Amino acid sequence: MTTAFYPGSFDPLTNGHLDVLAQALRVADRVVVGVGIQASRKPLFSFDERADLIHRSLADARPERSGDIEVVSFDDLAVAAARRVGATLLVRGLRDGTDLDYEMQMAGMNRQLSPEIQTVFLPAGASFRPITATLVRQIAAMGGDVGAFVPKPVLDALVAKNRQAAS
Template identity: 45%
Template sequence: MRTGLYPGTFDPVTEGHLDIIRRATALVDKLVIGVAINRDKGPLFSLEERVAMIQAECADIAEDTGCEIIAHPFENLLIHCARDVGASVIIRGLRAVADFEYEYQMVGMNRVLDDSIETVFLMAEAEHQAVASKLVKEIARLNGDVSRFVPEQVERALKEKLAQG
């Protein structure tokens, strides 16, 4: 069984993330969505909320593709998380050339730490290449329409969270 790890903060999960998840299921039998506990980023949603969003949004994808998809919180090094979940491949999404330079450095460091784990880059579909969680949150904060960027449940959660704020 080939296990892949797709890491991110997913604050919140976007249509771009879901596009990468759907396409990654063709490469692996089990896909672990590594939900990063990144205290430096100061996420809008709690870890529990982000994990719940991933689980809800990925249920249909798992059913449609036959790929097991699980959400797995992590706070350690990415390469350690990959080892912990038995991943032989790390899936990374690319939106633009600007993403590549950072990702290229990360791959180099990860290869030094463990050269048995490969990294695969998937380009987001053209319609999702500009979508970033940070921008989605900003648009939502300013009462803009984010319905094209996130699933309906996530849009509702954004509105509720920002109304509390």
């Protein structure tokens, strides 16, 4: 059984993340989504909220594969977390050449640290390439419609979160 580790902040999960996750499920039997936790950052969604949104979004998009993912938190190196969950693949999504340059450097360093873990680059679909979680958070906080950029469970959670912040 091939296990892939897909690390990120997923704050919030975007359609681009979901696209890469669906692709990862085509190359691996099981995907562990690693939600990076940084003490220095204040996320919009808690780890539990992000884990729930990832599970619900995948269940909507690919119900037949929803049992093939696990969501874990990690606060150390992605390759260390990948090793802990038994992953042999480290999934990285790419949007453009800038991502590729950065990710190539990271893949080289990760290979030095954990040569048994292979980095796999998966390109986001063309319609998802401009989407970033940072832009989604900013647009949603300013009352913009982010429905085209995030799965429905995430949209509902963003609307509720922003409604709560406004009251």
